[in-house]
Amino acid sequence: MAVQPIRLFGDPVLRTRATEVVDFDKELRxxxxxxxxxxxxxxxxxxxxxxxxxxxxxxxxxxxGFGGHLINPTFDVVGDEVQDGPEGxxxxxxxxxxxxxxxxxxxxxxxxxxxxxxxxxxxxxxxCIQHETDHLDGVLFVDRLDPxxxxxxxxxxxxxxxxxxxxxxxxxxPHPLFxxxx
Numbered sequence: 360m361a362v363q364p365i366r367l368f369g370d371p372v373l374r375t376r377a378t379e380v381v382d383f384d385k386e387l388r389x390x391x392x393x394x395x396x397x398x399x400x401x402x403x404x405x406x407x408x409x410x411x412x413x414x415x416x417x418x419x420x421x422x423x424g425f426g427g428h429l430i431n432p433t434f435d436v437v438g439d440e441v442q443d444g445p446e447g448x449x450x451x452x453x454x455x456x457x458x459x460x461x462x463x464x465x466x467x468x469x470x471x472x473x474x475x476x477x478x479x480x481x482x483x484x485x486x487c488i489q490h491e492t493d494h495l496d497g498v499l500f501v502d503r504l505d506p507x508x509x510x511x512x513x514x515x516x517x518x519x520x521x522x523x524x525x526x527x528x529x530x531x532x533p534h535p536l537f538x539x540x541x
Contacts (some may be wrong), residue, residue, distance in 0.1 A: 378414055390413060391471045394405065417430050423463075430470065
């Protein structure tokens with residue numbers, strides 16, 4: 360399909376809870392392809408639909424040797440262990456901060472054909488699943504930082520050259536789901 364422009368910090372779509380997918384159709388398969396192409400083009404470990412302006416509960420991931428997508432995902436934490444490590448986001452380009460996440464999770468959802476999927480992950484994959492699921496709830500990883508780090512992060516974001524920019528104008532036909540998303 361096509362690489363789509365990434366929505367940047369400050370865009371309201373990133374702070375809005377995405378809507379459950381109910382139609383597992385051609386448009387959904389196109390959205391998954393667009394997410395995958397965009398994620399790969401940008402070198403990301405994951406990408407959620409709101410990051411390309413589509414308010415649906417879909418994300419792709421490609422990390423720790425695993426790649427795929429989840430639709431309407433949920434996850435359960437396995438154990439009490441947490442990990443603290445660097446985290447970044449394609450919607451907050453060029454900036455990273457240490458963020459605490461659960462070490463091990465099991466995610467459940469559906470694939471683009473409506474078939475159930477389960478993904479078990481530790482380390483980076485677990486971090487990615489949590490990060491992308493947060494996007495679907497309108498939560499950004501900077502919201503998970505300790506107060507002092509978050510304050511410093513917000514200062515850096517406001518100083519970033521891209522801060523305040525809106526998504527680039529797409530010179531092609533819009534994604535068929537753009538008009539359907541809330």
